[in-house]
Each structure stands twice: as structure tokens, then as C-alpha cells.
Amino acid sequence: MSLFWRIFLLNAAVLVAATLLLLGPVTVSTPVLLTEAVVLTAGLAAMLVANAVLLRVGLAPLHRLTRAMTTIDLLQPEPRPVPAGQADIADLIRTFNAMVDRLETERATSAAAALSAQEAERRRIAQELHDEVGQTLTAVLLELKQVARQAPDPVRAQLAQVQETTRDSLDEIRRIARRLRPGVLEELGLISALKALVTEVTGHTELTVRQHLGADLPALDDEAELVVYRVAQEALTNTVRHARATTVEVWLAGRPDHVLLRIRDDGRGIGDAAEGAGIRGMRERALLIGAQLAVTPAPAGGAEVRLRVPATVREGRP
Known part of the structure; x- marks a missing residue:
């Protein structure tokens, strides 16, 4: 039975009982007598308590669902809310769980495609760094070495420094390429x-x-x-x-x-x-x-x- 009908039937039962009592042995005087006021107050309190208890029990799954909705993280899967409560609330929780499952699947698919493309791009960049930039710097080192042999001593010292800087740059490029593509x-x-x-x-x-x-x-x-x-x-x-x-x-x-x-x-x-x-x-x-x-x-x-x-x-x- 849905939450609506449970609340409606409870209120209807209370109102019907109150009507039958007023039509039968219970009467209300003008002004109201103390005993009559006590009976009316007790009846009203009973109806309010019954409604409060029913709403508290019936809406408890909704409170749990609200907490799950505010704390859900698709990167940290947690146990799903258990479908509990009345039929309509249980259906709502099941719908929420199905939605989260669908979102996780879609996210995993898109993330897999993105990471695959990222790894492919890393391999391409690493290959170009190794084949293009690395080979170019290697050729520069060889040219510098050949020029240094023919250069005068003051220039040769400067060329040696340039060679060392170029060699360090080549090592750095190779290190970056290894990090990009293990x-x-x-x-x-x-x-x-x-x-x-x-x-x-x-x-x-x-x-x-x-x-x-x-x-x-x-x-x-x-x-x-x-x-x-x-x-x-x-x-x-x-x-x-x-x-x-x-x-x-x-x-x-x-x-x-x-x-x-x-x-x-x-x-x-x-x-x-x-x-x-x-x-x-x-x-x-x-x-x-x-x-x-x-x-x-x-x-x-x-x-x-x-x-x-x-x-x-x-x-x-x-």
C-alpha cells in the first residue's frame, strides 16, 4: 500500500470514529464541560501521534535516500540504498539505484575512451621526441664535436660547454619520453x-x-x-x-x-x-x-x- 493511502485511511478511520462517537454516546455541551474537553483533547492527541508515527516510519527511507543523493561519488562506489518502505518509496529508491548504475557505466565508458586516447597521444609524443628531437640533438652534438676539433682553444672551451648543455637537454628529452611511454x-x-x-x-x-x-x-x-x-x-x-x-x-x-x-x-x-x-x-x-x-x-x-x-x-x- 502506498504512503498516500496509508495516511488517508488512518485519517479517515480517526474521523469516522470521531463522527460515530459524536453521533452516539459522546456529546459536546455549550459551554464545553471539562470531561468533554479532556476527551476531545485526548482524541486529537491520539490522531496527531498516529500521523506523526506513520510519517516518521514511512518517510525514513526517503531520508536515507536524500543522504545517499547528497554524498554519492561515482569515483568511490558505495553500497546502494536498500529499497525499503512502501511501494512508491521503494520504487523511487530502485529508480535512483538504476540511474546511478547507468551513470557509472557511462562514466566508465567515456573515461576509458579518454584514457585510451591519452595513452595513445603520450606514445605519439614520446615517439616524436625520441625520433625527431632526439635525433636532431644527437646530430647537433656530432656537429659540435667536429667543429670543436677545428676551433681555436678559447672557442673550443665554449663549444665544450655548449656540448654539455646539449647533452643534458638530450638526456632530459629521453627522460620525458620514458615517462610518457614506459x-x-x-x-x-x-x-x-x-x-x-x-x-x-x-x-x-x-x-x-x-x-x-x-x-x-x-x-x-x-x-x-x-x-x-x-x-x-x-x-x-x-x-x-x-x-x-x-x-x-x-x-x-x-x-x-x-x-x-x-x-x-x-x-x-x-x-x-x-x-x-x-x-x-x-x-x-x-x-x-x-x-x-x-x-x-x-x-x-x-x-x-x-x-x-x-x-x-x-x-x-x-
Whole structure:
């Protein structure tokens, strides 16, 4: 029975009972006697209490639905409101759940397309940096070396400085290309890629890095390995840039049904700051492969990023 009919029938029952009583043994004098006032007041109070109880019980699912609607985050899936209450309220909750499911599906589809296009663009830019800019700078270095052989001593010293600057620029371009397209991930696998990433990101800092990278990992497909790599890359970059940490721990371990990545630092922590684009990007990537991402304060201070990736089987493997 819908909430409308429940309230209507309750009020109708009270009014019918009051009418029958007034037509029968109960009378109202003018002026009203004390006993009559007590009976009328008790009847009114009973009707108000009954209505209040019914509305409180009937509208409770709506209050829960309102809280869910104001706190829902498509990047942090939570249990859906349970369809409860009367028929129309339960239908409303089911409709809301269906709408959220549809929005999550549409968001996941669009995010997958966007991230796929982003990775393709990164590969293209990295390839152009390596093939075009890198080869051009290499040719410039060779020309400078040849010119320096024929130049007088004062000019030769200046050319040597130019060579060193050009060589540093070439190394920087190669480093950027590696960050854009982790070729080592495709060629040597996830463990080697994470080791190279840690060395690259923290190599020019005084940050102490403790690595615990398990070798016996369950199989992950290429997309899942890329998500693990990108999450680690973003977490380490945030640590170097913002955390003011002295130590960071990179931990990767395998379980029969999942792979767990944990990156913990001893920096200033996340505090009450709102999530930035980097963390939300990590959440989007995690959702695409059904992984669970948590960014929480570390037990001893600092911040901790935990990524739990369900194990998959590569195509072509048994």
C-alpha cells in the first residue's frame, strides 16, 4: 500500500470514529464541560501521534535516500540504498539505484575512451621526441664535436660547454619520453618498470626509498599493469613534489586472486585538503579495471596509497 493511502485511511478511520462517537454516546455541551474537553483533547492527541508515527516510519527511507543523493561519488562506489518502505518509496529508491548504475557505466565508458586516447597521444609524443628531437640533438652534438676539433682553444672551451648543455637537454628529452611511454613496461615487465620508475623519480632527490617488490605475482593483463604503473608514478611524483618526506616505501605483493601496491611516505600527509586531479585520475584508472584505490593517512604520519588489483589472465596464456 502506498504512503498516500496509508495516511488517508488512518485519517479517515480517526474521523469516522470521531463522527460515530459524536453521533452516539459522546456529546459536546455549550459551554464545553471539562470531561468533554479532556476527551476531545485526548482524541486529537491520539490522531496527531498516529500521523506523526506513520510519517516518521514511512518517510525514513526517503531520508536515507536524500543522504545517499547528497554524498554519492561515482569515483568511490558505495553500497546502494536498500529499497525499503512502501511501494512508491521503494520504487523511487530502485529508480535512483538504476540511474546511478547507468551513470557509472557511462562514466566508465567515456573515461576509458579518454584514457585510451591519452595513452595513445603520450606514445605519439614520446615517439616524436625520441625520433625527431632526439635525433636532431644527437646530430647537433656530432656537429659540435667536429667543429670543436677545428676551433681555436678559447672557442673550443665554449663549444665544450655548449656540448654539455646539449647533452643534458638530450638526456632530459629521453627522460620525458620514458615517462610518457614506459617502454620498459612492455619490454621487461612490471617489476623492472617499477624499479626504473623509482630510480627515475627519486634519483635527483635526497629521499630514501625502500623497495619491496615481490617477484611471484599473479598474471595481470596489459591494461592492469599500466594502471599499476601509472598509479605508482602519480603517487611517487606527489611524494617528491608535495609531501616533504624523507622516506618512502614502495611495496608490491601478489596474492592468489589479486596484486597489492602500497606506497607510503613519512611526509606531512594529506590533511583536510580536497582531492586533486592526480588522485581523481588514479581513481578513474582503478575503476576501469575493477581495482580498489584508497588514499589514507599513514599509521606513523604521512600518506599511504593502496591499490588492490584483481588478478587476470593474459590473452594467449593458459
